[in-house]
Amino acid sequence: MTARNRRTLLGISVFVVLIVWLTAIRLAVMQPWLGLALTSSASAPVIKIESIRKDSPANALADATALLDINLQDGSKLSLRSSDLIEEPDVFINYAQWDDFYTRQQMLHEALSKGSVTLAVLSAQNTHTSMTLAPLAQRPLGSLPMVFWFQLFVGGFGAFGGRLGVICTV
DSSP states (O other): OOHHHHHHHHHHHHHHHHHHHHHHHHHHHTSOBOOEEEEOOSSOSSEEEEEEOTTSGGGGGTTEEEEEEEEOTTSOEEEOOGGGGOSOGGGOSSHHHHHHHHHHHHHHHHHHHTSOEEEEEEETTSOEEEEEEOOBSSOOGGGSOHHHHHHHHHHHHHHHHHHHHHHHHO
16 A cells, blocks of 8 residues: 555545544534533432533522422423433343333433423422423533543544554555
């Protein structure tokens, strides 16, 4: 393989990685967003509200400490579980858990996508309150978590590094 062919393949590889990065970022910011940072623990059955971004629709929940339920389109309530917050579903040990996770994620996405969503929260005074919020149609780029950027760059550089290794050995 000539040096020119190697440079061409290297350029194509860089281009493909950049396209994949931009696509992943675009798909991530196109999701409905409330501005809540949620946490859970095995010892507590509730989903704790860790923080609320000041520029978010959830700013009205300033005194809320836990997110209990989300009202769905059919009028039913979806009680949140700690498994709803996992970053990678590869921790599940069987397909039934995977199916349940993806079904619940779809229900949550549909609830957030309908224009407004009613949340049942626990306030700092330990009272149950319901509040209807209008999620933003897109989340701000700066709201993407560090783990997203880490996975994006590790995957991109891994793919690019693998391609570079192939190009250099041919």
